Amino acid sequence: MAGRTIGHLDPAFIRMMDEMKDLLRYAFRTKNELTIPISGPGSVGMETCLVNLVEPGDTVIVCQNGAFGGRMAEIVKRCGATAVLVEDPWGAPVDLDKVEAALKSHPNAKALAFVHAETSTGAQSDAAAICALGWQYGCLTIVDCVTSLGGIPVEADRWGADAIYSGSQKCLSCPPGLSPLTFSERAAEVVQKRKQPVQSWFMDLSLVMGYWGDGAQRTYHHTAPVNALYGLHESLVMLREEGLEAAWARHAQNHLALRAGLEAMGLNLLVREPHRLPQLNTVCVPDGVDEAKVRRHLLTEHGIEIGAGLGALAGRVWRIGLMGQSSTRGHVMACLDGLEVALSAQGRKVPRGQGAAAAQDALANQDPARPDTEEAAPRKAAASA
Ligand SMILES: *Cc1c(COP(=O)(O)O)cnc(C)c1O
Numbered sequence: 001m002a003g004r005t006i007g008h009l010d011p012a013f014i015r016m017m018d019e020m021k022d023l024l025r026y027a028f029r030t031k032n033e034l035t036i037p038i039s040g041p042g043s044v045g046m047e048t049c050l051v052n053l054v055e056p057g058d059t060v061i062v063c064q065n066g067a068f069g070g071r072m073a074e075i076v077k078r079c080g081a082t083a084v085l086v087e088d089p090w091g092a093p094v095d096l097d098k099v100e101a102a103l104k105s106h107p108n109a110k111a112l113a114f115v116h117a118e119t120s121t122g123a124q125s126d127a128a129a130i131c132a133l134g135w136q137y138g139c140l141t142i143v144d145c146v147t148s149l150g151g152i153p154v155e156a157d158r159w160g161a162d163a164i165y166s167g168s169q170k171c172l173s174c175p176p177g178l179s180p181l182t183f184s185e186r187a188a189e190v191v192q193k194r195k196q197p198v199q200s201w202f203m204d205l206s207l208v209m210g211y212w213g214d215g216a217q218r219t220y221h222h223t224a225p226v227n228a229l230y231g232l233h234e235s236l237v238m239l240r241e242e243g244l245e246a247a248w249a250r251h252a253q254n255h256l257a258l259r260a261g262l263e264a265m266g267l268n269l270l271v272r273e274p275h276r277l278p279q280l281n282t283v284c285v286p287d288g289v290d291e292a293k294v295r296r297h298l299l300t301e302h303g304i305e306i307g308a309g310l311g312a313l314a315g316r317v318w319r320i321g322l323m324g325q326s327s328t329r330g331h332v333m334a335c336l337d338g339l340e341v342a343l344s345a346q347g348r349k350v351p352r353g354q355g356a357a358a359a360q361d362a363l364a365n366q367d368p369a370r371p372d373t374e375e376a377a378p379r380k381a382a383a384s385a
Helices: 011-028 042-053 067-078 096-105 127-136 185-192 205-212 226-242 244-264 291-302 329-345 354-364 373-384
Strands: 034-039 059-064 082-087 111-115 140-144 163-165 178-183 280-284 317-321
Touching: 011 034, 011 178, 011 226, 034 042, 034 205, 042 067, 042 111, 042 140, 042 163, 042 178, 042 185, 059 067, 059 096, 067 082, 067 111, 067 140, 082 096, 096 111, 096 127, 111 127, 127 140, 140 185, 178 185, 178 226, 185 205, 226 244, 244 280, 244 329, 244 354, 291 317, 291 329, 329 354
Parallel strands: 059 082, 059 111, 111 140, 140 163
Antiparallel strands: 034 178, 163 178, 280 317
C-alpha cells in the first residue's frame, strides 16, 4: 500500500484485479461471476446491494436485531420502497419463525435482508436457514457479512444467497475503505431487467462492471483506489495462505480462551450459546464499574482498544474484537491482563492471574496443531523482503 501508485488501467493493475476477483470467490465460497470489491466502506457495499436490487414501490423484509439492520431499512426507504421490519432484541439472533411469518404475510416481498454477524451485539444469525426461507418464498436474499467474512463460515453458494457484501477492515484485517461484494446469477439478472435506472450513478453495477468485468477492454468508470486495492489483495492472499478453515478455527479457539479467562474473572458474555460470534465478544459490564474508565485505562496503559456498547446496549457492555490477524493468543492474554488491572483499579476484587490461567488451560486443551498467525508472521515478512 505504501508503494508508488500505478495507473488504474495499467496492465499490471488489471492482472491484479482479475486475481482479486478469484481471491474474493475463494473467500466467499462462490462461483459467482459478479464478485468484486466496491470502492467504499462496508456501508457503500450495503447501499450498492440495495440500490441495485430494489426499485421504487418494492417491498423488502429487513431483519433488525442490532444497529446495522436499521441502517438497511433506512436505505430501503430512501430507494422509495417499503421496509417491513422483523425485530429481535439486541443480543439475540434473527428469529426464523418471525421471518417466515413476515414472508407469509407479505407474499409480494421482493427481497429479504439481514445481518449475518451483528457487530453491535455479538450475535450470529443462521444465514443458511434464513436464505433457505428466502428461496422457499421466492425472495431475493441480501446478506451483510461485513464482520463474518474470514472469521466464521460464509458460504455464498451453499446458502444460495443472492447478494452478499463485506468490508475490508473487519476479519480481512485491511485498512478501511473497500467493500467486497458478490451477486448470484439470479440477482445479476434482476439488475439487468430493472424498469428504472439505478438512482445512484456511482453504485450502478451495470456501469461499474464495464471497468471490473471480464475482457481486455476496460472502460473508465471511476478511478479505482489503486493502493487500497493492493492492500486488500495482500490480505486475501494471506487468508488463502492460512486457509479459510484454519482461519475459522483460529478465531474459534482464541474466542474460547478469552471466554474462559473472562468467566474466571467473574465476567459474563451477553449472547447465549450457540449464537456467539468468536470475533466479537460482548461482555456485560458488572454493577458499580465505570465502563468508560476501564476502556480508557486499557487504551492508555495497555495500548488495547475495546469497543463500547452501541444503541440499546450503550453503557451496558464492552465489545472485544478478535478479528482477522488480531485474533491471536497474545492479544487474548494481553486483554485479560489489562482488564484485571483496570478492574482492580476500581476496587473490584479480581483474583490475580486467574483469568490468564483459565485462558492458558483452554488453549492447552485445544488441538496443538492449531494455526497461529503470531508464528506465521515473521516467515511472511522474510519472504516479502
Ligand atoms: C462495520 C459494519 C458495517 C459498516 O461498515 P463501514 O465500513 O463502517 O461502512 C455494516 N454492517 C456490519 C455488520 C458492520 O459490522
